[in-house]
Amino acid sequence: MVMDDDILISAADINRLFELRARYGLWICQPAFSLWGKISHPITCEQPGNILRYTNFVELTCPVFLREKLDEFMHVYDPVLVGYGIDYWFLHVLGIKSGTKVAVIDRVRCINPRDRFKGGLREIDRLQPTAERIKVWQEIKARHGITREEEGYKEFGAVRATGFWDRISGVLSWASVLSCVAIRFTWKGIVRLRDIFK
Incomplete structure (x- = not known):
């Protein structure tokens, strides 16, 4: 799993992602993003009632790769x-345009905190400004003939939650996301109070 350090997700949900990736034979998957956080790509937004949706896109924020496929891209x-x-580049390299190898896992949700809760400047902007990142991406895209971005988002089907345990585990996933939020904000509050009274 490759994940941004500010994503709110429980250890149990991370384990569930790996289990669902293996069960459905996925090359790449990601948890669905909760509406409580930032959604950069509409296809990654949670859709309750599904276990997963087969798509042509997974966001870099928190993908889970089949190890061999990550190695293939890293070459x-x-x-x-x-x-x-x-x-877009790793999906291009792996040649995934349709089928059942890429999925957004609606059963597992996470929160990508909105930028206003991140203290202003994003870490990645400290590393390389957005304009520079876009310029570099345009050069790499042209060099490798990558057209995935222009193709748009597509869904190829879904695995629906059908039984009682399918539905209840969706509720449990929500409970774990909410507990992560509570713990994170409580801890930040305690740290701030400690700093105030130093």
């Missing part, structure tokens, strides 16, 4: 590209 990856466009 061509150029570290000059930071963040912007990497998700």
Whole structure:
């Protein structure tokens, strides 16, 4: 799993992602993003009632790879590209245009905190400004003939939650996300109070 350090997700849900990736034979998957957080790509937004949706896109924020597929991408990856466009590049390298190898896991939800809760400047912007990241991405895209971004988002089907345990585990996933939020904000509050009274 490759994950941003500010994603709110429980250890149990991370384990569930790996289990569902293996059960459904996925090459790449990601948890669905909760509406409580930032949604950069509409296809990654949670859709209750599904276990997963087969798609042509997974965002770089928190993908789970089949190890061999991550290795395949790392053989061509150029570290000059930071963040912007990497998700389109790895899908291009793996040749995934349709089928049942890429999925957004609606059963597992996470929260990508909105930028206003991140203290202003994003970590990636400290590393490389957005304009520079876009420029580098355009160069790599042209060099490798990557057209995934222009193809748009597609869903190829879904595995629906049908039984009682399917539905109840969706509720449990929500409970674990909410507990992560509570713990994170409580801890931040305690740290701030400690700093005030130093």
